[in-house]
Amino acid sequence: MAEQSASVTPKWVxxxxxxxxDGRADMKDLLGGKGANLAEMASxxxxxxxxxxxxxxxxxxxxANGRKLPDGxxxxxxAALQLIGNEVDATFGDVERPLxxxxxxxxxxxxxxxxxxxxxLGLNDETVEGLAKRSxxxxxxxxxxxRFIQMYSDVVLGVDHGIFEDILENFKNLNGFTNxxxxxxxxxxxxIESYKAAVTDQLGKPFPQDTGEQLYGAIAAVFxxxxxxxxxxxxxxxxxxxxxxxxxxxxAMVFGNQGDSSATGVAxxxxxxxxxxxxxxxFLLNAQGEDVVAGIRTxxxxxxKARRLAKEENPSLQALMPELFAxxxxxxxxxxxxxxxxxxxxFTIENSKLWILQTRTGKRTAEASLRxxxxxxxxxxxxxxxxxxxxxxxxxxxxxxPTIDPGAxxxxxxxxxxxxxxxxxxxxxxTAEDAETERSRGREVILVRLETSPEDIHGMHAxxxxxxxxxxxxxxxxxxxxxMGRPCVSGAGILRIDEEAGTLRAGRxxxxxxxxxxxxxxxxxxxxxxxKMRQPELSGAFATLISWADKERRLHVRxxxxxxxxxxxxxxxxxxxxxxxxxxxxxxxxxxxxxVREMILADEEADRRRALEKILPMQRAxxxxxxxxMAGLPVTIRLLDPPLHEFLPKEPRxxxxxxxxxxxxxxxxxxRVNDLSEFNPMLGFRGCRLAIRxxxxxxxxxxxxxxxAAKVGQKSGVAVKVEVMVPLVAYRREFDIVRDIVLxxxxxxxxxxxxxxxxxxxxxxxxxxxxxRGEELAAGDDGAAFFSxxxxxxxxxxLGLSRDDAAPILEAYVKTGVFKVDPFVSLDVSGVGExxxxxxxxxxxxxxxxxxxxxxxxxxxxRSVAFFDAIGLDYVSCSPFRVPIARLxxxxxxxxxxxxxxxxTD
Ligand code: ADP
Ligand code: MG
Ligand code: MG
Numbered sequence: 076m077a078e079q080s081a082s083v084t085p086k087w088v089x090x091x092x093x094x095x096x097d098g099r100a101d102m103k104d105l106l107g108g109k110g111a112n113l114a115e116m117a118s119x120x121x122x123x124x125x126x127x128x129x130x131x132x133x134x135x136x137x138x139a140n141g142r143k144l145p146d147g148x149x150x151x152x153x154a155a156l157q158l159i160g161n162e163v164d165a166t167f168g169d170v171e172r173p174l175x176x177x178x179x180x181x182x183x184x185x186x187x188x189x190x191x192x193x194x195x196l197g198l199n200d201e202t203v204e205g206l207a208k209r210s211x212x213x214x215x216x217x218x219x220x221x222r223f224i225q226m227y228s229d230v231v232l233g234v235d236h237g238i239f240e241d242i243l244e245n246f247k248n249l250n251g252f253t254n255x256x257x258x259x260x261x262x263x264x265x266x267i268e269s270y271k272a273a274v275t276d277q278l279g280k281p282f283p284q285d286t287g288e289q290l291y292g293a294i295a296a297v298f299x300x301x302x303x304x305x306x307x308x309x310x311x312x313x314x315x316x317x318x319x320x321x322x323x324x325x326x327a328m329v330f331g332n333q334g335d336s337s338a339t340g341v342a343x344x345x346x347x348x349x350x351x352x353x354x355x356x357x358f359l360l361n362a363q364g365e366d367v368v369a370g371i372r373t374x375x376x377x378x379x380k381a382r383r384l385a386k387e388e389n390p391s392l393q394a395l396m397p398e399l400f401a402x403x404x405x406x407x408x409x410x411x412x413x414x415x416x417x418x419x420x421x422f423t424i425e426n427s428k429l430w431i432l433q434t435r436t437g438k439r440t441a442e443a444s445l446r447x448x449x450x451x452x453x454x455x456x457x458x459x460x461x462x463x464x465x466x467x468x469x470x471x472x473x474x475x476x477p478t479i480d481p482g483a484x485x486x487x488x489x490x491x492x493x494x495x496x497x498x499x500x501x502x503x504x505x506t507a508e509d510a511e512t513e514r515s516r517g518r519e520v521i522l523v524r525l526e527t528s529p530e531d532i533h534g535m536h537a538x539x540x541x542x543x544x545x546x547x548x549x550x551x552x553x554x555x556x557x558x559m560g561r562p563c564v565s566g567a568g569i570l571r572i573d574e575e576a577g578t579l580r581a582g583r584x585x586x587x588x589x590x591x592x593x594x595x596x597x598x599x600x601x602x603x604x605x606x607k608m609r610q611p612e613l614s615g616a617f618a619t620l621i622s623w624a625d626k627e628r629r630l631h632v633r634x635x636x637x638x639x640x641x642x643x644x645x646x647x648x649x650x651x652x653x654x655x656x657x658x659x660x661x662x663x664x665x666x667x668x669x670x671v672r673e674m675i676l677a678d679e680e681a682d683r684r685r686a687l688e689k690i691l692p693m694q695r696a697x698x699x700x701x702x703x704x705m706a707g708l709p710v711t712i713r714l715l716d717p718p719l720h721e722f723l724p725k726e727p728r729x730x731x732x733x734x735x736x737x738x739x740x741x742x743x744x745x746x747r748v749n750d751l752s753e754f755n756p757m758l759g760f761r762g763c764r765l766a767i768r769x770x771x772x773x774x775x776x777x778x779x780x781x782x783x784a785a786k787v788g789q790k791s792g793v794a795v796k797v798e799v800m801v802p803l804v805a806y807r808r809e810f811d812i813v814r815d816i817v818l819x820x821x822x823x824x825x826x827x828x829x830x831x832x833x834x835x836x837x838x839x840x841x842x843x844x845x846x847x848r849g850e851e852l853a854a855g856d857d858g859a860a861f862f863s864x865x866x867x868x869x870x871x872x873x874l875g876l877s878r879d880d881a882a883p884i885l886e887a888y889v890k891t892g893v894f895k896v897d898p899f900v901s902l903d904v905s906g907v908g909e910x911x912x913x914x915x916x917x918x919x920x921x922x923x924x925x926x927x928x929x930x931x932x933x934x935x936x937x938r939s940v941a942f943f944d945a946i947g948l949d950y951v952s953c954s955p956f957r958v959p960i961a962r963l964x965x966x967x968x969x970x971x972x973x974x975x976x977x978x979x980t981d
Contacts, residue, residue, distance in 0.1 A: 088151040091117040092125035107322035109181030126326030127155040134320030168286040173202035178293040190300040195223035217263035350446025441470040449616040483607040488581040491567030494553035499540030500593040500605040507534020533663035562596035624966035631950035639700035645955035652709040654952020655930035687775040698783035711798040720751035762803020777820035785830035794833040837861030841868035846910040849917030866931030902939035937964035944968035
């Protein structure tokens with residue numbers, strides 16, 4: 076085309092019309108999403124009113140020019156106006172046959188309702204008469220004109236639209252009208268005069284009658300709206316760069332407000348909340364676009380099914396205009412075939428003729444995204460691999476916990492932070508001890524605390540959900556709850572706990588210990604009573620999509636599970652083993668803590684052994700169940716890790732009771748607590764340091780593990796795959812000492828039981844020194860057989876930042892941009908990730924067969940998983956509820972790797 080070859084000046088205007096389309100769907104950067112898709116639809120031969128797009132480059136020029144449209148734009152606009160005028164047999168500004176247009180914004184990314192659109196442009200006192208004559212409907216012409224004056228004055232001239240609404244309201248009141256439909260043609264004429272007078276009054280000059288002035292004013296205003304406060308805020312919230320700019324679309328008007336054979340509506344090509352393959356949307360008879368959103372009249376559903384469901388009396392479009400409904404359905408089929416995804420469409424019907432005004436990829440819930448991806452693949456529109464790429468892994472989190480039934484009645488008494496997803500209901504308890512007691516009586520409880528600390532862990536474990544008054548998204552309660560998969564609402568600041576009185580107050584509501592409440596960790600809501608719930612499950616489209624993902628992924632996915640219950644749950648979600656079983660949770664159990672405390676208070680090794688003898692059978696029983704739950708799959712068990720003081724009471728008033736239970740003098744207990752107390756437990760007497768100072772603890776644990784493995788193996792005939800993991804190692808010598816203890820126990824039990832054990836001894840990598848010295852740790856036949864990077868602690872030790880104290884620092888650091896994201900949520904790839912990479916490389920240099928995985932919250936976060944895949948780890952391990960997320964993320968990482976990071980979505 077001539078314009079293109081002679082492109083000395085940039086091409087600023089792209090036409091979409093019946094016999095000329097300049098743009099394409101993939102030109103979003105230049106034409107914006109709306110403009111590119113209008114061009115694409117015109118190419119497909121769909122009924123799109125003709126128009127043209129002024130590019131985002133003009134937007135840049137406009138701002139660079141001190142908010143002035145660049146020279147050279149006008150001739151291109153005039154030529155394009157001519158072209159579309161020819162197509163609809165009208166001329167812009169002509170009195171007899173006026174061409175009317177809409178002026179619409181449209182950036183690269185959709186920013187619904189954030190910028191401005193002007194309809195019916197080109198009307199003035201003369202052209203309105205032309206429109207009246209041509210349409211044979213003066214009332215419609217006046218209705219269009221008064222809408223235009225109001226919209227244009229608001230958007231371009233900055234006159235508050237409330238002024239116009241008041242004029243219309245007053246007029247109706249004076250005349251005793253309630254509906255707009257009661258106004259006669261003459262009435263609308265009067266309204267128009269009042270509107271124009273109001274503009275003159277406000278601005279000191281009349282409403283522009285010159286259609287050219289109207290058009291360029293509107294174009295400039297739409298460009299200008301890129302910098303309005305609403306749009307700027309929206310961009311910042313959605314990470315849209317400020318320098319993208321918007322395009323402007325000028326398009327011939329079609330009218331949905333020409334009587335009862337006209338309408339306007341919006342539709343999704345599939346149901347955006349369930350994903351069902353059915354048209355979903357609404358329309359208004361005799362209306363223009365903005366009426367649907369404005370909520371002045373209640374729109375009617377498109378389909379009969381939706382009408383029945385909503386018990387709506389007004390007819391559906393399907394019943395009212397069956398041919399048009401069929402035509403609309405056919406258009407939707409074409410759009411889906413072209414875009415290979417569910418679309419969100421805006422349409423208008425003018426005198427029984429259908430027009431499509433916009434299409435874009437529709438937003439949807441997690442449930443719908445699964446269903447749509449699977450259906451599209453099964454319909455042959457996309458490949459299974461594309462389907463796997465379509466679902467955002469993190470969105471699955473919404474589906475992995477019991478959730479409050481959308482239809483549930485609920486009374487919300489407080490709202491805190493959505494700290495750990497899922498909903499839980501139970502009786503209120505205020506202490507960890509009560510949580511455990513009530514739980515052991517078979518009751519479900521919600522643990523309500525000012526904030527939680529490590530002593531509360533057993534209570535948190537016993538509780539169905541956790542609610543705290545203080546603390547942020549990375550508070551102890553939030554982090555531990557997420558790890559355990561317990562729903563948690565933290566920082567519900569309006570709550571007042573009175574532990575003595577056993578009450579919880581939220582404003583005027585006073586609840587007592589034992590009263591039922593429900594918390595929603597997905598929204599932060601606290602609700603009275605037991606709200607109706609939905610249980611999570613891996614079924615239907617969810618199961619299908621994940622099974623497709625499994626065919627693509629290289630990384631194995633395991634779960635962090637401490638109890639047989641969690642192990643079974645994890646297996647149900649597809650875990651291929653346990654990557655981390657923390658044995659301390661077994662120590663916190665109410666019957667055992669006494670024996671654990673005896674062990675800690677023992678002065679002599681012999682006393683310590685006696686206490687450990689009591690714990691051994693209980694641990695063995697736990698391990699047996701765990702091994703049974705994971706039959707055939709590897710199970711990594713970590714030796715005792717936390718500092719011993721965590722097992723002793725902290726509060727002075729608890730000390731006396733414990734001393735009594737143990738039969739030791741209070742003074743002795745107090746002295747022991749003092750002895751063990753630490754300034755910084757994170758860097759203290761824990762991990763392998765415990766086993767080195769008190770070898771008998773590791774010995775007892777190793778015995779319990781191997782006795783259980785021998786027994787389950789003999790019973791089932793399948794050897795249990797045990798991986799014993801030594802925590803917090805920095806030096807080879809540390810590993811050697813503990814390995815010896817474990818090895819001795821294994822040999823002894825093989826000898827005693829006659830069973831052949833299948834086990835490996837490896838180490839957890841949580842310290843930078845360990846990562847750097849990977850070669851030292853893995854070298855030789857007696858080196859670590861596996862590495863499991865504990866990325867939670869490795870992040871703490873690499874950054875020198877304790878998670879328990881991190882909340883205020885994280886907040887400031889995310890705000891000031893030191894952290895792009897919370898490094899405890901998404902791995903610090905360039906720092907901590909580098910340590911993981913180095914540790915893996917050096918470990919494998921010493922032992923190519925070294926098995927390497929990670930266990931930490933990062934194992935269930937997509938970005939981190941992609942990194943672990945890229946550096947060639949063998950597996951990731953995450954909480955049971957995140958297993959499907961990790962499976963999907965691992966598949967996307969593998970596919971992304973194969974296709975150079977390209978995804979199927981556009
Ligand atoms: P938004 O981006 O806020 O959705 P649009 O530019 O899509 O703004 O315009 C909003 C509505 O205005 C459209 O959904 C449509 O109903 C109406 N509209 C826009 N252009 C036209 C036109 N040329 N003819 C008829 N109605 C139009
Ligand atoms: Mg729109
Ligand atoms: Mg650790």
